Amino acid sequence: MRRSRPFWRLTPAERRVWDAYPSGAWVDLRTGDPETDDPAKGSTWGRHRTVRAEVVAALMLGANPAGPGQVAGLRLAGARIAGELNLSDASLTTKLHLHNCHLPGIVSLTDSTAKGLRFRGCDIYRIRAARCTVDGLLELDACTVRAGVWLDNAHITGQLRLARATLNAPVPLGASESDKEDVRRPFSEAERRERGWDQDHWALWAGGLTVDGGAFCRDLRTNGGLRMIGARFNSGLYLERAVIKGTGKHAIYADHMQASSAELSAGFTAEGTVRLRGARVAGVLSFDRAVLSAPGRCLHLSHMQVDELILTPASVSGRVNLGYSRIGVLLDSPGAYPGGVELNGLTFESLRGGTPLAERLSWLGRDPAGYRPQPYEQLAAWYRRIGHDADARAVLLAKQRARRATLDMPGRVGGYALDVAVGYGHRAWLAGVWFGLLLAVGTVVFTLNPPAQVGLDERRVFHSFPYTLDLLVPVSVFEQRAAWEPVGWTQWLANILIASGWILATALIAGATRLLRPQQN
Incomplete structure (x- = not known):
């Protein structure tokens, strides 16, 4: 029996997709010429490579179900998906896999559930997937998204893949028509400020996101920040070699994030503040060989709990805030704090890296707020715990000398007397x-x-x-x-x-x- 089609006319490309869907077979509309097949040039592709978004949506919603012994699925390469692909509130029971496709409209998956969504090497205008549940893989590897990805409160039971992807902050609704047409060109922070777009800084909006299978974002490029407040990465967050260019104050805003581990390392670059205030990392949080720059604070890591923090960046421009964090093992280098470091309230179980005592004392003296007693007591307690009593006494002596600078003249005179006489009791x-x-x-x-x-x-x-x-x-x-x-x-x-x-x-x-x-x- 011939299955009915809810469309009066299907183009040859759409007919191929329609007939291949029940068996999940691939439909490849590419020419084989890499320059012609570049998804960024998808607007020039003709009718023979165009599939309407409503046809894709109809198939995903069961318009042409699988026959006996078949597993349906939409697998399409080299197509231009015309119109908005609206699958919001849908329950998708088959997988969607688009390769090297051009999607000039919005991909809407808000409040939907899906078995697996794979967009590989595609050029996409915008993705809206708030509160979406993906029971499997959500892939955007090597994709370019022109106007932001929304994954707030989404739940991905498999992996989230953004490797080699390029994400851009959106152009606001109030922008001019010429700016909307020019959305494919990333706008700099100065250009966005000039146009009054100061609030639209996020290339990825993912507050409350939960990823069970690991978030692999290696070599990600963004023109806009990553907003991941309260996100949970149960199998880790991997941003090695990623380049995050914030168009606002923050490159990453991820207060209260939870992760089994987080790799912002191996050439990770952030232009803007990386803020992880209140984050919980059960394993390693690494900034090894990272490049960090921002006016003011470049790293805001206060009130964190982390098993091991590796803070050995290749380059730092800005202050580092470690205040009131609880760290199991801290591995750092003196070059990690050229712009100052906030340490009040920081506690740690162990220090690695073999940093000499003189450099540790310099570390304590770089707090922009001035003298605070707790960091000295914490460092002295650690030296005493590992049996370095002489170093502990040297830290406590440095503490008294730093405190002396905050006293009035009589206090300073008395302090000098105690220092000269017995080194405040630490040089009996x-x-x-x-x-x-x-x-x-x-x-x-x-x-x-x-x-x-x-x-x-x-x-x-x-x-x-x-x-x-x-x-x-x-x-x-x-x-x-x-x-x-x-x-x-x-x-x-x-x-x-x-x-x-x-x-x-x-x-x-x-x-x-x-x-x-x-x-x-």
Whole structure:
């Protein structure tokens, strides 16, 4: 029995597609000439290569079902799909595979369900697939999308493939007709601002997207940002060698994103801020050999939880924000922070990379907000945990010196005294040096200028060493201080020795308190 067709006339190309659909056979309308078959030139293809979008939609919605023992599917190469391909709210039970096709209208899949959608090497005006469910693969490999891809709150149980694709931010509805005709040319940020398109910066709008099988976006090119707030990539996000040119402030805006791993590495380039505030990465988040640039912050990674962060970019222009993030392992390089780094609230379990202590201290001092105590305490705790007590003390000493710059003049003077005397208690050996020096000076001076005996009822023999030692010790031990009275200018020296003894003792007590307090926590 001949199946009925709901169209009075089908072109030869449409008839081939119609008859091939029940068996899922390929229909190839290409000429074999790469220049002629370029989908970007699809507007020049004639009637013999044109298939109406309504014919494709009718087939996908069951107008020509498969016969017994057949698996239906629409597989088409080298065609111009004329009109808007509207499959919104549909339940598609067969697969759609378009190869090297030209789609000048909108592909609408909003609220639809599908078994698999493959657009490979196609030239597409716009894709709208909000809340779409794809039970399988959604592929846009090597495609060019002229006016944005909408995947907000979509669910893909298989893979999302955007390898070698080119995505552009849309031209707003209020744009002039000439601009709409010129949509195939990407507009720069300055051009978009000049036209008043400041809000239309997103080449990919994918808030709430869930991808179960991995998002493979290697070598992706965009003229516009990626908006992926709350997206979930259960098998990872892979953006190696991708070039994301934000036409607004952000190249990637992905607050609260969740991923098993995320590779923004191996030549990944972002022009604009990469914002992953509050993201959760169960594995590795890598910026190895990435190129990052933005005015202000180029990386906004605050309030994250990540097992391992690899921050070894090839080039960085802008600040990095790591504030209040919890990182298991941090592997970074000194060159990752030329524009400053925000560290307040950051916690980490381990540091990799063999960065010298001096460079770590420089890292702590690059916060644009100035001195914050917590990063110093965190770094010192890590050094102490791995058994590098000397490095931990050096970090805490650097903390006190940085804090001193925030005090008023009396506080600074006292701070300098503690620093010179005992290094704020972290260089207790300095107290011994000062004590020995003062003891030697006092011994020599009082040997040459002995004091007078206070009481004459008994005869005493003066010894300058125990006398000087008794002056330096805050509590008289040898009972020399009360038995002898300095004469002349040596009275000033005696007073200096007494005061110095109290200062050294106070500094040692204060330093020991600071040193022991973190160990009690």
